[in-house]
Amino acid sequence: MKKLLLIILVLVLNGKPCLSQPYQPMLATSNQWHFTTCYSGCLTDVYYTNGDTLVNGENYKILDGYHYISRTFLLKESVSEKKVYLKKIFPTYTREFLLYDFSLDEGDVFEMKNPISPFPEIGGEFQLDSIRMKPVVNNMEYRHFYFSPTESNTIATYPVVWIEGIGSKSIINAPGGEADINGAGQLSCYFKDEMLVYAQLDSINSCDYLPLKVQSSFFSKIKIIRADQKNSFKLQNIEHIKSIELFSINGQKLKTIINNQKNSVFLSLDEFQAGIYILLLQDDFEQRKIFKINSE
Numbered sequence: 001m002k003k004l005l006l007i008i009l010v011l012v013l014n015g016k017p018c019l020s021q022p023y024q025p026m027l028a029t030s031n032q033w034h035f036t037t038c039y040s041g042c043l044t045d046v047y048y049t050n051g052d053t054l055v056n057g058e059n060y061k062i063l064d065g066y067h068y069i070s071r072t073f074l075l076k077e078s079v080s081e082k083k084v085y086l087k088k089i090f091p092t093y094t095r096e097f098l099l100y101d102f103s104l105d106e107g108d109v110f111e112m113k114n115p116i117s118p119f120p121e122i123g124g125e126f127q128l129d130s131i132r133m134k135p136v137v138n139n140m141e142y143r144h145f146y147f148s149p150t151e152s153n154t155i156a157t158y159p160v161v162w163i164e165g166i167g168s169k170s171i172i173n174a175p176g177g178e179a180d181i182n183g184a185g186q187l188s189c190y191f192k193d194e195m196l197v198y199a200q201l202d203s204i205n206s207c208d209y210l211p212l213k214v215q216s217s218f219f220s221k222i223k224i225i226r227a228d229q230k231n232s233f234k235l236q237n238i239e240h241i242k243s244i245e246l247f248s249i250n251g252q253k254l255k256t257i258i259n260n261q262k263n264s265v266f267l268s269l270d271e272f273q274a275g276i277y278i279l280l281l282q283d284d285f286e287q288r289k290i291f292k293i294n295s296e
Helices: 002-015 217-221
Strands: 031-038 042-055 058-065 073-078 083-089 094-101 109-113 122-137 140-149 160-163 186-192 195-199 223-226 232-236 241-248 253-258 264-268 276-283 288-294
Touching: 042 073, 094 109, 122 195, 217 276, 241 264
Parallel strands: none
Antiparallel strands: 031 042, 031 186, 042 058, 058 073, 073 083, 083 094, 109 122, 122 140, 140 160, 186 195, 223 232, 232 264, 241 253, 241 276, 276 288
16 A cells, blocks of 8 residues: 555656746846747847936946837846835836736735836736746756736736746836737847847747947938928938837837838927937947937
């Protein structure tokens, strides 16, 4: 009888995923996420941590690139608590959000927050259905957290996946966002201290780390001049620029223009309020430069 109980116990243990490995921190010295969206064609944006800062005695990583170019998005991780926070600096105040809680157990309910993202800021409650060890790249196994919206959630109707040490399969500040390559986009690559940790190659050919480079001379030739039309600007000498992205001063992405080797394009701000806006231009060599324009 004891032998039978022992055999049953071994079978049960073998059938349960091994989740005993130590916590995998998300933030390292350097972090780089590649985020891909596909409409008429696929475009991969890159965002990354770029420097550290102290706020009220606490250490934060500064997010940069993509729609974080205002450098007002700060990440903090409590390894002991297995939690990741986002602090957003507004002109007159700051707010901090709990983005990820990797200490959750199966069956726990978590209210998703998606601050300054394409998704509702309050994403509603999700239940953690299961935690599974799965390979991400080079046979490295990381915990995957599988969530589904609760019956009371009237905001989201889709499942959500977090990966410990990496974040959401959606954008980093949208743990409750839908990872959809043909929608708001999805995570395609993640590098930690320049080492590839995650790769999803269903819509891109490869994951290549993009070091911070000295910007090319193309940017020095670009001219941004106010056009005759109200709130319109003309960008000249941009034949080597492949994409132009418009952001609010708070870092919210407002518009994307794909440039097909044209020397000049017109940018209208008629649909937006008067104020200061940020342009992010990317050249053929994946290098980027920020410009500010004032529509007032």
